[in-house]
Amino acid sequence: MRYGDVAAVDGLSLRVETGTITAILGPNGAGKTTTIETCEGFRRPHQGTVRVLGLDPVADATELRPRVGVMLQSGGAWLGVRAEEMLRHMASLHARPLDTDALIERLGIGSFARTAYRRLSGGEKQRLSLAMAMVGRPELLFLDEPSAGLDPQSRRATWDLLVELREQGVTTVLTTHFMDEAEELSDAVYIVDSGRVIAAGTPRELTGADARNTLHIVAPAGLDTHALAACLPPATTADEPVPGQYVVTGDISPGLVTQVTTWFGEHDVLVESVLVERRSLEDRFLDLTGKALR
Numbered sequence: 075m076r077y078g079d080v081a082a083v084d085g086l087s088l089r090v091e092t093g094t095i096t097a098i099l100g101p102n103g104a105g106k107t108t109t110i111e112t113c114e115g116f117r118r119p120h121q122g123t124v125r126v127l128g129l130d131p132v133a134d135a136t137e138l139r140p141r142v143g144v145m146l147q148s149g150g151a152w153l154g155v156r157a158e159e160m161l162r163h164m165a166s167l168h169a170r171p172l173d174t175d176a177l178i179e180r181l182g183i184g185s186f187a188r189t190a191y192r193r194l195s196g197g198e199k200q201r202l203s204l205a206m207a208m209v210g211r212p213e214l215l216f217l218d219e220p221s222a223g224l225d226p227q228s229r230r231a232t233w234d235l236l237v238e239l240r241e242q243g244v245t246t247v248l249t250t251h252f253m254d255e256a257e258e259l260s261d262a263v264y265i266v267d268s269g270r271v272i273a274a275g276t277p278r279e280l281t282g283a284d285a286r287n288t289l290h291i292v293a294p295a296g297l298d299t300h301a302l303a304a305c306l307p308p309a310t311t312a313d314e315p316v317p318g319q320y321v322v323t324g325d326i327s328p329g330l331v332t333q334v335t336t337w338f339g340e341h342d343v344l345v346e347s348v349l350v351e352r353r354s355l356e357d358r359f360l361d362l363t364g365k366a367l368r
């Protein structure tokens with residue numbers, strides 16, 4: 075996908091399994107919105123192929139629209155319409171809508187149900203947009219930054235709803251800047267940067283097995299870290315960046331933790347604390363690109 079000379083999405087390939095939550099994670103300008111809007115049929119790709127539920131999102135839009143719920147980054151409602159009116163209108167367009175009252179309750183829409191769309195706060199608009207995307211009981215949900223601007227309580231309510239929908243077989247594709255959202259909610263994560271997928275997998279795969287974890291040990295200062303490293307597997311490092319705080323990096327397995335604490339014991343050193351720090355998606359992103367997500 076190009077905007078003039080800008081290649082916003084270039085050779086990006088992703089596949090979403092039915093009944094899962096997939097997160098497209100990346101920094102500003104990575105191409106997340108362009109990707110999702112292309113899947114929604116709002117943009118026609120200059121090259122490549124997009125199939126959504128086996129259909130072409132542009133050519134088969136009429137067939138696809140009733141089966142797909144879309145939450146845009148902004149807009150999607152008339153300025154003067156009241157929040158509840160808009161949601162009930164959306165529900166009336168679908169054959170088997172969700173229980174609108176229950177949705178209003180779950181997403182806390184009741185407190186602004188009679189407020190005109192243009193007067194809603196950012197978070198209120200966000201919650202209404204989410205409800206509008208879900209109310210038609212879609213097979214597939216596209217959510218562009220669903221929890222941007224939400225307070226922690228609304229974020230949690232949103233996550234719980236998405237998990238429930240997954241239990242009912244709904245497939246969700248969402249974009250996010252939030253590592254915890256991707257890590258906690260999604261079955262698959264695509265990390266994108268500069269319009270390309272730079273890593274993909276389950277959150278566990280991305281942060282676990284092949285990612286380097288860290289073991290932090292607090293113990294008396296000045297121990298010989300070279301001697302410690304020499305006892306450990308080849309790809310493991312041992313340092314004392316701050317006196318009395320030791321850091322071991324590598325594939326931190328239960329066996330390695332035992333090896334390290336045994337080494338301290340053999341040197342007659344009482345360890346004060348041992349902490350295993352798992353690499354987060356943010357660390358992984360930094361490893362891959364050298365830049366922070368936000």
Ligand SMILES: Nc1ncnc2c1ncn2[C@@H]1O[C@H](COP(=O)(O)OP(=O)(O)OP(=O)(O)O)[C@@H](O)[C@H]1O
Nearest residue numbers: 077080081082100101102103104105106107108109
């Ligand atoms: N309508 C447009 N005209 C020109 N360039 C655009 C347009 N929309 C997006 N771009 C450019 O395409 C690139 C990808 O933008 P996109 O909105 O897809 O990124 P994003 O990952 O969703 O970012 P954000 O997290 O900020 O929403 C950016 O460089 C952006 O400046």
